[in-house]
Amino acid sequence: MKLLPLARQAEVTNGWLRERLRAVLPEVMRRARVDLWLVVARExxxxxxxxxxxPAPxxxxxxxxxxxxxxxxxGAFEALAIANAGVGLDGFYTPMWDKTMLAEAAEDxxxxxxxxxxxxxxxRIGVNVSAEIAFADGLSKxxxxxxxxALGPELAARCVSAEEVVVGWLSRRLEGEIEAADGINALAHGLIAEAFSPRVVHPGVTTAVEVAWWLRxxxxxxxxxxxxxxxxxxxRRGEHLGDLGSSPDAVIRRGDLLHCDFGLHYLGLATDTQQNAYVRRLGESGPPAGMVAALAKAKWQQELLAAEMVIGRSGxxxxxxxxxAMARAGLEGRIYTHPIGYHGHGAGPMIGRYDNQEGLPGAGELRLQDATLFSFEMFVEHALPEWDGQRIKLATEQCVAFRGGEVHFLGGRQTAWHLI
Structure with missing residues (x-):
């Protein structure tokens, strides 16, 4: 697997930033009816x-x-900087303050x-203060x-929360970013396939926590x-070795069902993936029929969610x-899907949480916008005949692009068990 050198990565992400400042942010601000947005932060x-x-670096x-x-x-859009000269903003922001490292400015x-x-x-002046959206609450007390x-009473009275601007800016993706996200997710899937293989897992020897650290x-x-x-x-049949999301210091055995949760950052974009593997018993060529049926249910659950993704609907x-739709199909499980982008748990409409299947205030009330990315995160429960009816949780997580009102699975999709 070959990644871009750091300098080339900077060229790519800086190109996206220029285009986003030109094409995305003005549209987002005007939709939010915020004609001036302030971002103020200290080192x-x-x-x-x-x-x-x-911009990088x-x-x-x-x-x-x-x-x-x-x-x-x-009017014309402006991106302005009030910061020390020479810190890296040149070429992206028009400088408005004449302080250098050696000379003080005429005004503070x-x-x-x-x-x-x-x-x-x-x-209307947007400032980053929000009770509900953490991404829009970055302005310290x-x-x-x-x-x-500094603004004074008259201008301060025009300040409003920049929630809608922040969410729109962070969630909206360029076409080039969506194309890159497809490859970045394929990379993540490839690393999982390598982890869930005999190259890494030696049944009877390797522990789950060792595989987790191998991925890192x-x-x-x-x-x-x-x-x-x-x-x-x-x-494992007949045993409880911890909840999903744990990495027990237990040796992996033949007949085990393995699950991973793995997220990368590359080119400023995050991935978030959960896939599943079966450790074959001696003489087995594939997973038991019950596990094949469980994965089919998990894929169906993803498709039911995809069918309900409609522009303008709230999370x-x-x-x-x-x-x-799950109830009509007889599927038991939960949905806790989230936006993804610059941040792993990204800005935008939340579609449930693991511990809340009734709906969420704030982020759950945000509405789906086009050209956004989501991490389809969920699980189904299934009784395995081969394990005497023992119920398993088959959790999946798959990044998707929501573009043109349709869901596109990024980097491929797990359609069969990883076999070890």
Whole structure:
């Protein structure tokens, strides 16, 4: 598996940033009726949206970084920076402050911000404060107080939550990003296939936790990061070895059902994948018929959810419709699907949670938009005849693109058991 050199990765992601600032953000702001958006963050206390707005190789705020976006109705869009010169924003943002590392500016940073905002005289100013959406709540208490003081009463009174802008910016994907996400997910699937193979798993010797750490080490060897610790779970006839998502220090045996949860970051995009493997008993050529039937149910569950994904529906509406479809089909299980993108658990409409199948306030009320990515996360329960009717949870997670009102499975899809 060959990944792009870091410099080439920067070229790709910077190209996406230029296009997103040109084509995505103005549309998102105008849809939200926010004609000016402020992102203010200090070094080591990053706003969660800030990294998505910074070109590579800039890795975070420098001292205090202020970004101003102006999208007036009928006027030209502006992306402005109020930050020290030479920190990496040049070419993407128009500099509005003349402070360098060696020379002080004629006005301080907050005074510059007030001047820039006042000159544009916006009707609605979006700021990152939100009770429901964490991605839109990145303005710390002290920075919020300083911002309101700098703006003064008249401009401060025009400030509104930038929730809709933040969610739209983080969730909307370019066509090039969707194409790249397909390959990135294929890479993740390939690493899982390698983990669930005799190259890694030696029945009677290897433990589940060793396979989980192998996935983490293998990703690192390729120069990739995991955004959470991988897990490898075991389900075994007649025994309970921990819930899904655990990595027991138990030796893998023939006849076991293995499950993994694995997420990468590459080119600024996250993956999140759960797949399943069967460790064949001596003399077996494949999984028992009951396991084949269980995987067919899991695929059906994914398809029932895909059929309910409709532009304009809320996450809660999709959840209710999909659960009703499951009930009609006689499928038992849960759906806890989430957006994915810059963040693994991304911005946008949540479709259930593992511990909440009734609907969610806030994120569950957000509505599906086109050109977005989701991680279809769910499980079905199935009684295995070969295990004397013991019930198993077959959990799957598959990244999809929601584009043109249709669901596209990214990087292929698990349609058969990994066999060890």
């Amino acid at each position: 080591y206390n990053e706003d969660p949206v800030l990294p998505s707005l910074l 800039m890795m975070g705020a420098r001292r205090r970084t202020m970004l101003v976006f102006h999208a007036p109705e009928g 940073q907050w005074a510059c911000l007030r001047r820039v905002v006042a000159e544009r005289n916006p009707k 002290s920075e919020h107080d300083a911002l309101m003081a 080490e293998r990703a690192r060897s390729l120069g990739l990061g995991c955004w959470f610790q991988p897990s490898v779970s075991i389900q 809660n509406e999709v959840l209710r419709a999909a659960r009703a």
